[in-house]
Amino acid sequence: MAVERLLVPLSDTVTVRQTVGYAVQSGLERADSLECHLVVALPYDDAVPESARQREDADDLLSRARNWVEEDAGDADVTIETATLGADEYLFGPRDYAEIFDDYAAAQGIDRVVLDPEYQPGVTARILQPLERELDRIGLAYDEAPVERSTRRGRLTGSEDFDRLFATFMVSYGFYLVLGDPTYWFDLVTGAAVAGIVAVSLARVTFSVPLDRVQSPIRVVRFALYIPYLLWEIVKANIAVSAVILRPSMPIEPTLTQVDSRVRSGLPLTALANSITLTPGTLTVRATDQRLLVHTLIPAAREDLFDGGLEKAIRFVFYGRESAAIPSPRERDDAEIVGGDEL
Amino acid sequence: MIEPTPLQVTLETVRFWAIVVLLGLGVFFTLVSTVGVLRLPDIYARAHTASQTDTLGAGFALAGVALAFGWQHAAVYTVLLLFFVFITNPTAAHAIARSAAETGVEPVLAEEGETDESAADTEGETR
Amino acid sequence: MTPASLEDVFLVAAGLFVVLAIAMFYRAVVGPTTQDRLLAVNVLGTNTVVILALLAAGLDQRWFLDVALIYALLNFLMSVAISKFTVERGGVL
Numbered sequence: 232m233a234v235e236r237l238l239v240p241l242s243d244t245v246t247v248r249q250t251v252g253y254a255v256q257s258g259l260e261r262a263d264s265l266e267c268h269l270v271v272a273l274p275y276d277d278a279v280p281e282s283a284r285q286r287e288d289a290d291d292l293l294s295r296a297r298n299w300v301e302e303d304a305g306d307a308d309v310t311i312e313t314a315t316l317g318a319d320e321y322l323f324g325p326r327d328y329a330e331i332f333d334d335y336a337a338a339q340g341i342d343r344v345v346l347d348p349e350y351q352p353g354v355t356a357r358i359l360q361p362l363e364r365e366l367d368r369i370g371l372a373y374d375e376a377p378v379e380r381s382t383r384r385g386r387l388t389g390s391e392d393f394d395r396l397f398a399t400f401m402v403s404y405g406f407y408l409v410l411g412d413p414t415y416w417f418d419l420v421t422g423a424a425v426a427g428i429v430a431v432s433l434a435r436v437t438f439s440v441p442l443d444r445v446q447s448p449i450r451v452v453r454f455a456l457y458i459p460y461l462l463w464e465i466v467k468a469n470i471a472v473s474a475v476i477l478r479p480s481m482p483i484e485p486t487l488t489q490v491d492s493r494v495r496s497g498l499p500l501t502a503l504a505n506s507i508t509l510t511p512g513t514l515t516v517r518a519t520d521q522r523l524l525v526h527t528l529i530p531a532a533r534e535d536l537f538d539g540g541l542e543k544a545i546r547f548v549f550y551g552r553e554s555a556a557i558p559s560p561r562e563r564d565d566a567e568i569v570g571g572d573e574l
Numbered sequence: 575m576i577e578p579t580p581l582q583v584t585l586e587t588v589r590f591w592a593i594v595v596l597l598g599l600g601v602f603f604t605l606v607s608t609v610g611v612l613r614l615p616d617i618y619a620r621a622h623t624a625s626q627t628d629t630l631g632a633g634f635a636l637a638g639v640a641l642a643f644g645w646q647h648a649a650v651y652t653v654l655l656l657f658f659v660f661i662t663n664p665t666a667a668h669a670i671a672r673s674a675a676e677t678g679v680e681p682v683l684a685e686e687g688e689t690d691e692s693a694a695d696t697e698g699e700t701r
Numbered sequence: 702m703t704p705a706s707l708e709d710v711f712l713v714a715a716g717l718f719v720v721l722a723i724a725m726f727y728r729a730v731v732g733p734t735t736q737d738r739l740l741a742v743n744v745l746g747t748n749t750v751v752i753l754a755l756l757a758a759g760l761d762q763r764w765f766l767d768v769a770l771i772y773a774l775l776n777f778l779m780s781v782a783i784s785k786f787t788v789e790r791g792g793v794l
Binding site: 409410412462465466469472473476477481483485486487504505506508509510511512513514515516517524526528 | 603606609610613614615616618619621622623625626628629630633647650651654660661663664665667668671672675681682683
């Protein structure tokens with residue numbers, strides 16, 4: 232009988248074992264022989280320093296998953312293929328993942344994708360729903376593995392909620408007391424009430440990504456280190472732009488450039504785009520995913536942008552020192568001058 | 575009243591001149607920014623120089639104010655004010671530039687720009 | 702030694718900022734596009750915030766800083782709202 236070909240994207244989650252089990256079982260129900268493709272999608276390409284460790288983790292996961300399939304298959308006719316995908320590109324969002332799965336499926340003649348409900352590639356939050364939407368759009372058949380969620384999950388969400396509430400409360404209470412008088416009892420009481428209301432109503436809006444008890448405070452400290460650097464960049468750029476504007480001939484050279492930045496969307500991208508705009512001489516006109524359309528006024532500002540100093544600094548703030556050492560946009564060919572039709 | 579010691583007098587003088595220099599720099603960068611907004615050819619170029627007022631113009635002037643208030647509550651206020659200006663103004667500048675792009679205002683570009691202007695125009699009008 | 706009082710320095714600086722703000726009005730009036738006017742008004746708003754802070758120091762009125770803080774926030778909201786309005790007419794927020 233026909234061979235059922237399954238694609239199982241893996242990531243290191245609590246439910247990955249069950250997902251593999253379901254894939255093997257459901258595949259064998261539909262057909263006599265099964266070809267099980269286990270793949271790991273790597274979020275970063277090789278240009279990023281963490282890619283080596285990421286690749287080791289992927290190989291480790293794949294060899295474990297291969298053992299699981301052999302265990303579950305028993306005597307049945309199951310062939311196992313493993314692969315790592317996306318090593319040559321930087322995967323940014325659900326759309327990119329859906330596309331590389333589709334490419335792989337087309338190349339290998341895959342019938343069905345079995346998704347882990349907790350699928351979480353890279354550092355971003357779970358992407359199951361947007362990924363399913365993208366797969367629908369592409370028209371690739373998928374199946375969500377019915378896994379038993381461990382009880383750990385409920386408690387985890389509870390503590391995440393507490394973290395958000397606590398952080399929002401402390402930030403708004405602190406702000407209230409800075410504006411008011413921290414030694415006056417009336418301000419202390421009303422501040423607590425107001426901060427409580429703010430925390431309950433806005434905690435989920437303020438922190439859309441779950442906080443990490445270790446990483447988030449470290450990021451705040453790193454951000455504090457980033458501010459002097461940003462100020463220094465602003466002073467340099469201000470002097471350069473002032474010199475150009477005050478010269479009677481005004482030798483400006485406006486260009487539109489397109490830079491593919493290596494930071495994830497959300498807060499990191501906002502911070503990068505705002506820092507670029509805050510530095511005179513460069514202005515973010517548009518941001519679609521990680522692609523920034525930047526208007527530059529003078530060549531010096533454009534060179535600075537292509538050298539990617541701010542991008543490295545933002546990577547330092549959000550991902551740590553190791554991640555800051557990436558090639559500049561110019562070196563990795565992600566920066567180009569474009570015409571007005573890109574607007 | 576207690577006679578100020580010579581050290582205090584020197585410190586006061588230093589502080590005075592520091593404030594004068596800070597305010598002077600603030601006025602200077604705001605002046606550059608104003609000249610730029612009046613001189614530069616299009617909205618995108620003007621947005622660059624407008625951010626000079628928001629950064630160093632306001633930055634130096636508010637630093638002067640904070641120094642004048644010294645080590646007290648009002649100085650914290652001033653720093654907070656500056657922080658707000660720094661957070662909000664790039665967002666506003668980006669919103670303005672993006673709205674210009676979406677309503678089809680074409681940028682004046684050096685060299686490469688000329689050939690693409692008609693394309694930019696049609697692109698803008700379809701939006 | 703201080704040839705002038707600190708208050709006067711702040712008032713003079715505030716005066717200079719007012720002059721620059723008036724010059725900026727030219728762009729707000731002439732335009733030519735809505736965004737040009739908006740940009741000029743946004744810069745005027747920042748100037749106003751700075752002038753308020755300078756007056757707070759020059760006239761020793763601390764509460765001017767409260768006004769400046771609120772003004773800065775309103776200025777930001779106005780710029781974003783009008784930018785959105787020019788793109789999606791009527792569909793603000």
